[in-house]
Amino acid sequence: MSISLADVQRAGFPMGGEPLIALDLVDTKMLVTDPPQDLIPDEATASAWWRVQSPRLPAGPPPDLADTRRLRTAIRDLFDAHLAGRTPAADSLAAVNTAAAAVPTSLGLIAAGDGYREETRWHTEHGGNAALAATARGAIELLADETRLTRLRRCASPTCSMLFLAETTRRQWCTPNICGNRARVARHYRRAHQPPFTN
Numbered sequence: 327m328s329i330s331l332a333d334v335q336r337a338g339f340p341m342g343g344e345p346l347i348a349l350d351l352v353d354t355k356m357l358v359t360d361p362p363q364d365l366i367p368d369e370a371t372a373s374a375w376w377r378v379q380s381p382r383l384p385a386g387p388p389p390d391l392a393d394t395r396r397l398r399t400a401i402r403d404l405f406d407a408h409l410a411g412r413t414p415a416a417d418s419l420a421a422v423n424t425a426a427a428a429v430p431t432s433l434g435l436i437a438a439g440d441g442y443r444e445e446t447r448w449h450t451e452h453g454g455n456a457a458l459a460a461t462a463r464g465a466i467e468l469l470a471d472e473t474r475l476t477r478l479r480r481c482a483s484p485t486c487s488m489l490f491l492a493e494t495t496r497r498q499w500c501t502p503n504i505c506g507n508r509a510r511v512a513r514h515y516r517r518a519h520q521p522p523f524t525n
């Protein structure tokens with residue numbers, strides 16, 4: 327199950343619909359504004375954000391705001407550390423692993439028509455939150471996959487902190503209707519306002 331950028335923007339968030347919930351989560355904080363702008367400033371907005379993600383999450387209640395932010399900070403640090411070629415904070419690794427381990431999964435076999443289908447079961451009976459665990463797990467799978475990780479990028483706009491997974495090597499902008507368009511407008515402006523030759 328996937329969700330689109332349009333789904334996310336309809337719900338009032340500027341960026342999302344990336345293949346990973348972990349990426350959409352880190353993109354709920356704009357780091358280039360001073361101070362950084364949190365796009366999920368309260369419990370109600372966090373719930374609304376998790377609701378948009380729900381088609382691709384295991385069933386269960388939305389995580390609370392503090393847990394959401396803690397996981398977001400940890401994943402962002404791991405992603406940024408990779409992009410910057412630095413070592414992430416030890417706390418970040420621990421936070422992601424703790425969130426993932428709080429809800430272990432098992433594979434079940436379900437009879438379906440003539441055959442079977444497999445079903446992943448999320449064991450929330452241990453007290454963890456399945457949405458957080460699934461988000462953490464997505465981050466783990468990306469960071470451990472060297473090939474796929476080469477597609478992790480930061481938006482080419484210096485005034486944007488959004489991260490995304492580039493499906494094509496040509497993708498440079500987080501969203502075509504925000505940064506992509508801003509870049510096009512800037513290029514057009516530069517061309518239209520070339521200074522006259524002076525020599």
Ligand SMILES: [Zn+2]
Binds near residue numbers: 486501505506
């Ligand atoms: Zn951008």
